[in-house]
Amino acid sequence: MKFSLLHVVSLLATLSMARPVDDVVARITEDLPRLVVYFQTTHDKSGNPISMLPLITEKNISLTHLIVCSFHINLNSVVHLNDYPPSDARFDTLWNETRVLRNNSSVKVMGMIGGAAPGSFNTQTLDGNATSFAQYYGQLRDVISTYGLQGMDLDVEQSMSQAGITRLIKQLYADFGPDFIITLAPVATALEQNGGNLSGFDYGALEAAVGDEIAFYNGQFYNGFGSMANTAAFDAVVANGWAPEKILAGQPTSSADGSGFIPYSTLNATIIKLRSEYGEIGGIMGWEYFNSQPGGLAEPWEWAQYMTAILRPNSSVALTITKETAYGLEAAWRSSVSAAGGDGMAGETLKSTPMVDYMAMLVTMKLFNKQLLAAALISISAATSAQPENLSITSAASPSTQVPLFITKIWSTTETTVSYPGWFGPTIFSMITTRTVTTIDPVVTSYPATFTEEVISSVTWEYRYYYSDGSSLTSISSGVYTKTPTITLAGPTATAIAVAGR
Structure with a gap:
């Protein structure tokens, strides 16, 4: 399914007469408003790697942060990226492409630890005593260093102590410095007064203690914890004392990724009202990339085109790669396919070609x-x-x-x-x-x-x-x-x- 971006921009422009485009563009700072996409599903059902690079190479996309997920701490084991250690060959395409983004574009490549799977933040791992923390934090630190991650998103969806989350943030900041991007992903109600909270600790108290070390919050305004169908949920967060530019309006990118998916015209109208009221907000976050609508599995980057039209009209990110890099990406793709058992088995000569044309990216x-x-x-x-x-x-x-x-x-x-x-x-x-x-x-x-x-x-x-x-x-x-x-x-x-x- 292919949509004309001229059609998309025209549609959104008719809905945004209340705020002139040039006025919006004039207020964009270094990375505001942010456009953040989570990248969790790394392979399709046939075992072929899913490329993230169309988020840069397709027109009219202004991605600011890509978050690779989900990392999990496992008791008496090693860190896993989803179901495998991050060093598994199936991730060769993933890590080669993140290196291209990191070295050849302005996009920040982060990781995310936690999510719905339990274990990462319990009292035997990252919320444990000094010995346990040193052991399991050391694993996380090594993953960050090994794969050149420029930040870490802490998605705490199990009870964790106030002292434990504060210690984790302080240690990340101490080890990686002020340029390292530390974010959290609370459900939106956790940022409201007396709202529902999956994390156990108080986000307001956390912001008061280490807010200078936290870049922004990827608020989950979906799954019953808030909505962007109107401004009410975001307004409630701001009314509780949060700076609007530090809060991202998190959305499922597909109706298959969670409840609360809303039409883009509705989201656009809400964003216009919020920016008119507050001057700027933190941006939009999308969970997750691989099946984003309207393009779906075939063209998931179209969601980011719609979001760019809402947030940063006429803006794109440049990507510069060499011929040698393109060849390396093709080699990594074959390695990832072989390891995942797609289009041939490990040890066989793979006849498949990458599902993304790396050579066409040569500028x-x-x-x-x-x-x-x-x-x-x-x-x-x-x-x-x-x-x-x-x-x-x-x-x-x-x-x-x-x-x-x-x-x-x-x-x-x-x-x-x-x-x-x-x-x-x-x-x-x-x-x-x-x-x-x-x-x-x-x-x-x-x-x-x-x-x-x-x-x-x-x-x-x-x-x-x-x-x-x-x-x-x-x-x-x-x-x-x-x-x-x-x-x-x-x-x-x-x-x-x-x-x-x-």
């Missing part, structure tokens, strides 16, 4: 020269010297036009030409990846430096076509093409070279 890709004619004959020539600058593509219709080509690896060879006849329009370009008849997977980033001299009878090229509107890339077709030239390796000193293509 430095260049288009073919617009003068190239359709049905041009594209020739890839490797000179004997095998230097990158001696590799080029020429069009038979326009031989003088040099066009950039993306090649992962090519062997040093005797002079050889491999020709591929393709159909290239004015704004379509191709990525071609060498795949030799050897068993080396094309996503491998290095090859052995020496080989026995031999003659290869065929070479298979994997290609992908992309269409660009000038700002983004859309994959339109892909396939393989096999040519049977005679290619002779240079001998025992043959080495692989990488061609930048840009």
